[in-house]
Amino acid sequence: MVVKVYGPAYASPKRVLVCLIEKEVEFETVPVDLLKGEHKDPEYLKLQPFGTVPVTQDGDYTLYESRAIMRYYAEKYKSQGTDLLGKTVEERGLVENWLEVEAQSYNPPMFTLTVQIMLSSKLGLPRDENLIKESEEKLGKVLDIYEERLSKSKYLAGNFFSLADLSHLPFTQYLVDHMGKEYMIKSRKHVSAWWDDISSRPSWQKVLQLYAAPFKN
Amino acid sequence: MVVKVYGPAYASPKRVLVCLIEKEVEFETVPVDLLKGEHKDPEYLKLQPFGTVPVTQDGDYTLYESRAIMRYYAEKYKSQGTDLLGKTVEERGLVENWLEVEAQSYNPPMFTLTVQIMLSSKLGLPRDENLIKESEEKLGKVLDIYEERLSKSKYLAGNFFSLADLSHLPFTQYLVDHMGKEYMIKSRKHVSAWWDDISSRPSWQKVLQLYAAPFKN
Structure with a gap:
């Protein structure tokens, strides 16, 4: 089935x-x-x-x-x-660490930006410019920590691609393609290389090709 | 070590x-x-x-x-x-499902209530009564879904205690002991029985005895 x-x-x-x-x-x-x-x-x-x-x-x-x-x-x-969980208990631990960082620190400001920039006009709601500014600042601080991390390992959990990286794909694609905020990625050397790497994976390109975003700006 | x-x-x-x-x-x-x-x-x-x-x-x-x-x-x-992850891939899946529910739906309003009710006075900040009301409503809706779930299985992921239950202990203890909101648990029959069960585990009683909460109301 x-x-x-x-x-x-x-x-x-x-x-x-x-x-x-x-x-x-x-x-x-x-x-x-x-x-x-x-x-x-x-x-x-x-x-x-x-x-x-x-x-x-x-x-x-x-x-x-x-x-x-x-x-x-x-x-x-x-x-x-593809092995997405790491090969040892220690690698899996780091996958979980960075998957939690994505869920707890990266995604909340990213989700707010998505709602405010891509959805508010569709829903007939006013954009809250202060909230956009505040969320961009929060996301920038998270990306500064990613920049440091990714200067030491190729991917978030180590030198292997994992669920921790993969989980960033959908909303970060919105940031780059539909929010006019690609500079947040491009201005950070290691984050930018990481993004180019993970977003060019055939799996992700296939998802983008098969299922277009429902809201675009 | x-x-x-x-x-x-x-x-x-x-x-x-x-x-x-x-x-x-x-x-x-x-x-x-x-x-x-x-x-x-x-x-x-x-x-x-x-x-x-x-x-x-x-x-x-x-x-x-x-x-x-x-x-x-x-x-x-x-x-x-204690086995805290379930015995099969399917049980582990349900542990992860409910651990994510705790992280994504239960904890955000619970954390806001903690900051607003237990911390704001310590930090010299005004309490935001609207935010407290809104967070309590959100948490109540989550607890209604828990009530339905716990009418069908003894614990959140099934008929076994797991990380999904355990993850609720610290903040729910604040709600019950330090926020005057025990009624949110007690008014829901199955949630109340679940809380009595998990909070009376010797492991949790030992943590409470060894490490007192730093902020109390």
């Missing part, structure tokens, strides 16, 4: 899609239109009670939260495709 | 301490006084560039982010103490 992923047009589900391609796992996608409120449909809420995307179904096994789903498939297909 | 944990007085490091006790791993703690700004000392920033607690050192291996550290020790000592 082929794995299902709900909500492929959006950024968080794209974490799962690029992971599945790296792991050479066949999947099909199920559209969920957030602007039409399909994530609040009773049938959808049975799968994902918080009403967010993505959800995955692997046979009759259901899972949500993009980073949890990635860990599950990376573990289930450990010996297939 | 004994494992070190930095910042034992605070809530996030207590996730690590209770995990280590469950795993029967010996540890020592290194105090970090956030009110004195010790988390911004250059020596500390070499260990944790974001300037937050906890950090752990296992010999010359350094790791940060509480949930990453818990996963590392739970995996490293998999066959020792």
